Amino acid sequence: MSAGRGRRLARGGRRGCLPIVAGIVAIAAALWLFWSFRDKLAPPPALKGKVLYVHAIDVGQGDSHLIVTPERKAVLIDAGSAEDGPRVVAFLRRLDIRELDLAVATHPHADHIGGMGYVLEAVKVKSFLDSGQEHTTLTYRRMLEAVKKHVGRITIAKAGQRFILDNGIALSVLGPRQPWLQNVSGSDLNANSILLRLDYGNFSMLFTGDAEDETEARLLSDEAPIDVKALKVAHHGSRHSTKELFLRAAKPEIAIISCGATNRYGHPAQATLDRLRRAGVTLYRTDLHGDITIAANGEGRIVTTARQAADADLWRGRRPEASNDSGDDLPGRPSGQ
Numbered sequence: 001m002s003a004g005r006g007r008r009l010a011r012g013g014r015r016g017c018l019p020i021v022a023g024i025v026a027i028a029a030a031l032w033l034f035w036s037f038r039d040k041l042a043p044p045p046a047l048k049g050k051v052l053y054v055h056a057i058d059v060g061q062g063d064s065h066l067i068v069t070p071e072r073k074a075v076l077i078d079a080g081s082a083e084d085g086p087r088v089v090a091f092l093r094r095l096d097i098r099e100l101d102l103a104v105a106t107h108p109h110a111d112h113i114g115g116m117g118y119v120l121e122a123v124k125v126k127s128f129l130d131s132g133q134e135h136t137t138l139t140y141r142r143m144l145e146a147v148k149k150h151v152g153r154i155t156i157a158k159a160g161q162r163f164i165l166d167n168g169i170a171l172s173v174l175g176p177r178q179p180w181l182q183n184v185s186g187s188d189l190n191a192n193s194i195l196l197r198l199d200y201g202n203f204s205m206l207f208t209g210d211a212e213d214e215t216e217a218r219l220l221s222d223e224a225p226i227d228v229k230a231l232k233v234a235h236h237g238s239r240h241s242t243k244e245l246f247l248r249a250a251k252p253e254i255a256i257i258s259c260g261a262t263n264r265y266g267h268p269a270q271a272t273l274d275r276l277r278r279a280g281v282t283l284y285r286t287d288l289h290g291d292i293t294i295a296a297n298g299e300g301r302i303v304t305t306a307r308q309a310a311d312a313d314l315w316r317g318r319r320p321e322a323s324n325d326s327g328d329d330l331p332g333r334p335s336g337q
């Protein structure tokens with residue numbers, strides 16, 4: 001009897017444990033699920049309605065910006081250097097963008113068009129906008145060949161052109177215009193960069209390529225509509241543009257500088273950062289923040305970045321590798337980049 005009772009008791013004991021074990025397993029599974037998906041469970045910064053995205057892709061010392069509209073129209077402005085092509089394409093793939101409605105080469109320097117050939121090979125591009133400035137480099141010739149092969153024809157940018165991306169979202173060409181700016185103090189190719197203005201409700205953004213001082217002076221004398229909420233700072237924050245008069249007219253609330261953590265030009269220049277700080281902008285830099293995204297729904301906007309940046313670093317310029325006490329561009333100024 002004692003043996004039989006003992007077995008019954010043992011069975012009864014195991015039965016009593018089962019709900020407890022099941023409970024522990026269920027709690028552990030719930031915790032595992034929570035930790036596994038906690039990022040997905042966290043509510044994304046909410047912007048209601050139709051959202052437009054502007055991405056500054058971190059391509060190091062170069063430029064590449066992507067506009068994606070609520071109806072999934074996509075515009076790529078520059079594609080970084082040749083080695084950045086795969087990075088730009090990976091960025092497009094991550095957003096599941098299989099075709100670009102428009103690709104723009106602001107001007108024919110390698111840190112803007114080097115990656116374009118790779119992009120054209122990998123992604124369907126419907127239209128291609130070029131500044132119309134010819135260049136003698138192999139990089140430029142290769143890009144033209146890739147455009148001929150994959151797009152067919154090139155549209156030359158002219159101030160006054162307007163691309164309607166979605167209902168209520170427009171991309172306007174503010175420059176260059178004829179006659180070309182010539183014999184400027186820096187680079188003529190930079191000075192005649194394509195200048196674009198994006199508009200969506202109360203959000204607006206200016207893309208300036210590698211504009212020079214003379215480019216800004218022309219925009220001001222033309223009374224071009226440069227008053228915007230966000231500014232893609234010209235020429236990686238070079239001291240030769242983003243001048244005071246220009247900032248006073250543009251009145252940006254947000255400014256984005258695209259530059260490399262190491263670059264021999266000393267971009268961004270301390271003088272430019274000081275001007276931007278005095279203008280009261282909220283500043284973002286790809287060398288510190290990595291990829292930067294502005295989301296705008298026509299009323300509000302949210303800026304997100306891949307990394308955080310300390311305020312002290314944000315307003316500190318870089319020095320060129322060559323010894324130059326001015327802390328700005330190399331003596332004699334680089335003609336390219």
Ligand SMILES: [Zn+2]
Nearest residue numbers: 109111210337
């Ligand atoms: Zn550049």
